[in-house]
Amino acid sequence: MIEGILVEGLIYGIMVLGVFITFRVLDFPDLTVDGSFPLGAALMVQCLLLGFNGWLALLVAFAGGVIAGVITAVIHNHLKVPNLLAGILTMTMLYSINIRILGNRANVPVLKHETILSRVSERFSGIIPDEYIYLLFFIIAALIIKLLIDMFFRTDLGMTMGAMGNNEQMVISQGVNPKTLKTIGVGLSNGLVAISGAFAAQYLGFADVGLGQGIIISGLASVMIGEFLVMKSNRIGVLTLCALTGSILFHGVMYLGRYYGYVIKMTPNDLNLIKGLLIIVLLVVTQSKKLKRFTLRAMVAK
């Protein structure tokens, strides 16, 4: 059970890192995610069916996600459409595209084919207990991606992007086109989301167009749970670690809801309601926490 939660948390954690980049760093609420997650899954599965190498298929999925994100950014930048609507547009279009990629089917299994995961488990079975192979693999994969993101945000480009969500005027004043930064950021974010989708497809053994439904809410809830752990930090390494941890905790809660929810007569269909309520509760709690800190400071000042 616990390794199941951890594996799921880490797979979706890669998506959460993407959501963290758009929502928190760029302040660009990007809903493309609901489409780019199944896009990654679809591209992965279809490439595997075509006989591609697993890693190459992963690269294709990443590239597909980047393109999806860039399209959203371009719609927002050049047609002056609000970012929320731009994301919804791309997401809606991706639904059809994903079905096309899957060969006009809504669900395609990949169980009989060799995937990155099946190769890894073949390679290490016997050396490491079977149930821990996936866990170990995803710990390493998620950490590598996390470290790469950390490195990116320490470069000059990454730091400027970090200033973007907080102060767009400052970015303009530095002679940088904020549109370019948004395009890079949203593209990168959706690339990560697609990688997450690609891993999810291999783990689940199929790609489904409905895989991404409401995924943005899961991502956002995970980011918020992660932020709840640490008061405030300006260290990108801490923030990305929080996002990953938040994802694991979120999937823990969802797991409990799925398997023990029947105690309170809950069905799996109620999970979306639970996700939404979770976000609302987190919003209320963080805001009252801020309020408390504020009054506390005011009292100290007196």
Add this chain to the structure above:
Amino acid sequence: MIELKNVSMLFNPGTVNENLAISNINLKVKEGDFITVIGSNGAGKSTLFNLIAGTLIPTEGSISVNDRIVTREPEFKRARYIGRIFQNPLLGTASNMSLEDNMMITYRKGFKWLKRSLNHKMREYFRTELVQLKMGLEERMKENLAMFSGGQRQALTLLMMVLSRPDLILLDEHTAALDPKNAQIVLELTNKFIKEYRLTSMMITHNMSHAIEFGNRLLMMDKGEIIFDAEGEAKKALTVEKLIEKFHEIRHKSFENDRTLLSDE
């Protein structure tokens, strides 16, 4: 250096809210000029700055920098040689990042690449430059800017802008949102930097004595026009009383003009 030719800015043309914010302005800014700009609210001072900085594109006329026409060049491109400080001290720095990160972002203008420039040498350089502000900020390089006061942030914005050596700096009432003590500090720093680095600058202020005290040229604006322009000796001879007198004299005239215009109809 900077030249505005017959520049006009008309907002909401053809509607009831039509507003001629800048009306046929001609202005030449020479290299090394320090121009103070005064005028009442709605006189068009900020619009003038927005036109020079590229935030707005004029409805008519042309703007050139060093004999190059830049009328339609977007703001982010012009920002590479025009520095600007706003009234709001939060606009020049990113609150969610550390002081050293902020300085790194503003160190070099233009697009940033995947290079990591923030190293020990850069930190040392930033530290020595920060000492000039005499605010003890050099000891707080890892702190988030959200922890700093408005005065500190505005002084910092000023320093960071000066370090990028812009051709022209635009100061848009940059001390108006600060308390009197901090306003004085930032203003003195401004004057010091402008002199030290021989920066060409324009400063909007609501304080007439500041407008007289600083700079070598004074512009008075009203209703989108430059109604008074004093330079060199003529500016040195100005006093607040003379300035107010001048203002009334010109305003009165324009009032009479309006009346004749109306009676003509």
